[in-house]
Amino acid sequence: MPRTANKQKKSSQAGQLRIIGGRLRGRKLAIAEVTGLRPSTDRLRETLFNWLQFELAETRVLDLFAGTGALGFEALSRGAAEVHLWERDRVAARQLQQHAQQLASACPGRAIVSIGDSLQGLKQTPAASFDGVFIDPPFGQGLAQPALDALVAGAWLAADAWVYLETEPDLGVTVPAHWQLHREKRMGDVHARLFKLSA
Template sequence: MRRQAHKQKKVPRQGTSQLRIIGGTLRGRKLAIADLPGLRPTTDRVRETLFNWLQFDIAGQRCLDLFAGTGALGFEALSRGAAEVIMLEQQQAAVNMLRQHAQQLNPQCQGTLEVVPADALRYLQSPAAKPFDIVFVDPPFRSDLATRSCQLLNDKGYLAAGGWVYLETEKEWPLTVPENWSLAREKIAGQVCYRLFQVSEAHPQSHEASS
């Protein structure tokens, strides 16, 4: 009898690509990233622009990296003086890689970094214990995760008044944000539209963001 070959499970390769931190105390540091479907690190060019926008608002702040993926935004914030960075990621292989880097980098920075294995929308269903000063929202493309995340962040108390929300979406993808968010910056790079909003006091209504 001929035996059927056992199908081997595909194991994500790790460390086949690298992420470079572009500013702060860890400037130039290269970190291996998990080779997983859907991981789309924010490019050096976009990160440099974003953190130029935020350059005077990062030090000592509490940050949430909502769809951490490779950790590009959270690690950059830590390097530039954030007091606390919490990363949310649901893919276990990516979580493992992020935690390895967190163990290496935490002793080298003034702030702390924690990696939480969680689905972002489920996490946001629970009221925040303490608001964040800066939130990075860079979800998978072609999904309504950005709009849904924005509303939950606003409704569940995750945003400090005067805080910042960074949103990265496809250029022409529709986006609705709460009315108490004002668009401070907006730029397009290729097919990516990235925006920085500032948050005022909580307000229930939402409005469609132009692009």
């Protein structure tokens, strides 16, 4: 989803997203021209997917604020069986749908794009739980905690799921006691946290 705070000050120009690992490594995907829409940096994605290197094979993954698809398509490239990308902005979502179609024959996993508000979507009952969730919302809009709360309230997470949260620096959040902070990194104006659920 497009961001509006420090990380995303400028309008995106026509550009490309590069998948940095897995089956689709090196594949370049166009970025929709939407104000504030930019992918996570290669460096941050490399860090994240090093954390997740043993967590993705044959999993179901939910990308709540998909934006450019940088996280969701990277997960697909690295072995996720099914990635659901949710995006509210229609221009960005249509671009995601085009990418999903382009990658369908190049990767055994499946990308499913939904257009709409993620917090509203989380009020529904999922067909099945997810093994992992990316939460990388627009900064400065107060979306991180409501998204976390909605995940907890619904049946969205498998018992041993992981949840990745990317926010502005040092944003305080509340998570259940059985969510263990597995990894954490501050990089520039981004605070990255990986939680793992325990019994």
